Amino acid sequence: MPFNPHTPEDVEQMLAAIGAKRVEDLFDEIPQDLRIESLAGIPDALNEMQIGRLMAARAAQDGTPLNFIGAGAYEHHIPSAVWAVTTRGEFYSAYTPYQAEASQGTLQLIYEYQTMISSLTGMEVSNASLYDGGSAVAEAALMAIRAHKKSRSLRILVPTTLHPHYRKVAVATAGNQNVRFEELPCPKGAISVADLEKFKGEDITALVIQQPNFFGVLEDVDALTDWAHANNIMVIASVNPTSLGILKPPGVWGADEKGADIACGDCQPLGVPLSSGGPYAGFLTTRMEYVRQMPGRIVGRTVDANGKQGFALTLQAREQHIRRGKATSNICTNQGLLVTAATIYLSLLGPEGLARVANVAHQRANELVAALTRIKGVKLAFERPRFHEAVLQLDRPVAPVLAELARRGIVGGFDLSNDYPELGPALLVCATETRTPADIKAYADALTETLKAAVRAA
Amino acid sequence: MSNIPADLKYTKSHEWVRALSDGNVEVGITDHAQGALGDLVFVEVPEAGKALKAGDAFAVVESVKAASDVYAPLAGSVVEGNAALGGQPELINSEPYGAGWIMRLKPGAAPSGLLSAAEYQAHLAAEG
Numbered sequence: 001m002p003f004n005p006h007t008p009e010d011v012e013q014m015l016a017a018i019g020a021k022r023v024e025d026l027f028d029e030i031p032q033d034l035r036i037e038s039l040a041g042i043p044d045a046l047n048e049m050q051i052g053r054l055m056a057a058r059a060a061q062d063g064t065p066l067n068f069i070g071a072g073a074y075e076h077h078i079p080s081a082v083w084a085v086t087t088r089g090e091f092y093s094a095y096t097p098y099q100a101e102a103s104q105g106t107l108q109l110i111y112e113y114q115t116m117i118s119s120l121t122g123m124e125v126s127n128a129s130l131y132d133g134g135s136a137v138a139e140a141a142l143m144a145i146r147a148h149k150k151s152r153s154l155r156i157l158v159p160t161t162l163h164p165h166y167r168k169v170a171v172a173t174a175g176n177q178n179v180r181f182e183e184l185p186c187p188k189g190a191i192s193v194a195d196l197e198k199f200k201g202e203d204i205t206a207l208v209i210q211q212p213n214f215f216g217v218l219e220d221v222d223a224l225t226d227w228a229h230a231n232n233i234m235v236i237a238s239v240n241p242t243s244l245g246i247l248k249p250p251g252v253w254g255a256d257e258k259g260a261d262i263a264c265g266d267c268q269p270l271g272v273p274l275s276s277g278g279p280y281a282g283f284l285t286t287r288m289e290y291v292r293q294m295p296g297r298i299v300g301r302t303v304d305a306n307g308k309q310g311f312a313l314t315l316q317a318r319e320q321h322i323r324r325g326k327a328t329s330n331i332c333t334n335q336g337l338l339v340t341a342a343t344i345y346l347s348l349l350g351p352e353g354l355a356r357v358a359n360v361a362h363q364r365a366n367e368l369v370a371a372l373t374r375i376k377g378v379k380l381a382f383e384r385p386r387f388h389e390a391v392l393q394l395d396r397p398v399a400p401v402l403a404e405l406a407r408r409g410i411v412g413g414f415d416l417s418n419d420y421p422e423l424g425p426a427l428l429v430c431a432t433e434t435r436t437p438a439d440i441k442a443y444a445d446a447l448t449e450t451l452k453a454a455v456r457a458a
Numbered sequence: 459m460s461n462i463p464a465d466l467k468y469t470k471s472h473e474w475v476r477a478l479s480d481g482n483v484e485v486g487i488t489d490h491a492q493g494a495l496g497d498l499v500f501v502e503v504p505e506a507g508k509a510l511k512a513g514d515a516f517a518v519v520e521s522v523k524a525a526s527d528v529y530a531p532l533a534g535s536v537v538e539g540n541a542a543l544g545g546q547p548e549l550i551n552s553e554p555y556g557a558g559w560i561m562r563l564k565p566g567a568a569p570s571g572l573l574s575a576a577e578y579q580a581h582l583a584a585e586g
């Protein structure tokens with residue numbers, strides 16, 4: 001049944017009740033010169049059959065290339081059960097329900113998600129999710145400013161090893177609230193404590209540490225966390241959840257295992273397919289000490305009047321329907337559907353399965369780097385411990401090489417030339433558990449031929 | 459009928475002020491305010507050293523149904539926040555004028571516009 005909220009008679013009655021003649025009269029206060037009567041470039045409407053053919057043709061253009069791009073979104077094997085369960089009618093909603101407590105199943109699922117994410121990150125409390133990894137960093141920065149009572153500076157240190165998109169989202173989200181995101185150059189591919197020393201004694205609210213960082217390199221998170229805490233700076237961790245199958249969780253970073261103060265990231269690697277950049281889901285966790293400064297919704301477990309277990313949205317006094325303009329954030333929902341997928345993915349894999357995925361991805365990435373750096377004209381940018389990505393430097397511009405690889409059915413990596421011109425022609429490559437040794441050989445062969453052909457052409 | 463001690467000063471936004479013998483003042487929320495908020499579950503008290511102007515929000519009191527700002531009745535610098543409220547926010551419900559104080563303040567200027575107990579009583583009556 002189509003969704004027709006109002007019949008023409010309904011509309012007429014409502015207009016009559018408020019003394020308006022036409023619906024357009026309700027928009028009178030918008031000046032005429034700000035209105036557009038029609039949108040240029042919008043084609044005529046298509047019917048379902050026509051749109052089906054158009055979309056099928058578009059989808060066919062993508063082909064099924066071998067993918068070696070990561071750069072914040074990762075191709076992982078997704079067990080069929082994940083989306084078979086996620087798309088069941090009972091779960092199929094994008095949001096926290098409006099009448100939340102009437103949807104006990106959804107709330108229980110979010111509660112299980114929070115429990116899994118807390119356990120994975122080693123943190124005490126998780127919210128019900130945010131939009132994505134970038135907005136999670138922005139919200140974490142705003143949260144740190146609320147939580148760090150002794151810091152007045154609104155200064156957040158963001159190393160260039162943090163995903164460039166995350167940095168842009170943070171500035172776009174929080175920049176107009178006077179938050180100062182100060183970029184810290186990391187020419188060696190990782191943050192160095194020595195470079196941080198110049199900030200010693202200054203009032204800085206928080207340091208963002210991405211692990212593994214955008215270059216796939218493992219940061220020295222213990223030393224960085226200890227340095228930040230010794231200098232009264234809060235630590236915001238931005239972590240890849242898959243990597244936490246084998247890496248030290250942010251909740252115990254530091255020699256004394258005091259841990260990061262806020263840990264966030266993107267749930268995409270947990271059962272969410274690559275899809276033109278989204279939708280994904282962000283996660284955000286912290287210690288109980290800061291729970292009232294946390295953005296977003298939180299589901300809690302409780303008992304009802306009869307002593308039976310039940311689930312409820314909790315700590316709502318932080319939220320905008322109660323706290324209005326002083327709410328901790330404008331996040332008043334969550335990425336329900338993607339959280340469902342992540343929860344089912346994690347429950348299917350379990351800690352052991354996640355560790356196996358992480359280990360195989362790490363191994364395959366090492367094999368990929370070994371195979372590609374044997375090729376003349378390709379070298380590894382940073383000789384450092386990695387997770388499942390690495391930066392390669394080429395002896396010529398990257399874009400034409402990637403274009404030729406694409407013609408050979410290989411998506412060869414993320415061109416870093418725009419975001420990191422200082423690296424020269426550089427390429428970020430990734431291999432997960434989905435790339436077989438044969439895939440890696442296919443890439444190495446194609447790159448060898450591409451580079452040779454280009455030399456001949458020149 | 460809410461309790462309004464005669465020896466304190468008040469604000470229209472339901473804070474009370476007590477002059478201490480050391481020249482500082484103690485600030486909390488009134489019996490009427492705690493009754494309106496209901497059971498308190500969390501209080502965010504200010505850090506020592508924080509400079510306040512009259513009317514600045516200096517604390518947040520959160521009950522099971524709302525979270526509200528508490529406003530500085532006069533300018534000054536915070537001497538201390540009541541650390542006991544961290545573990546026992548309900549002290550504000552049980553002893554709003556005693557153990558439930560929220561901060562001690564070193565006044566920066568002579569307060570102006572504070573209400574006497576009788577004036578606050580009249581204000582409550584007018585607010586209905």
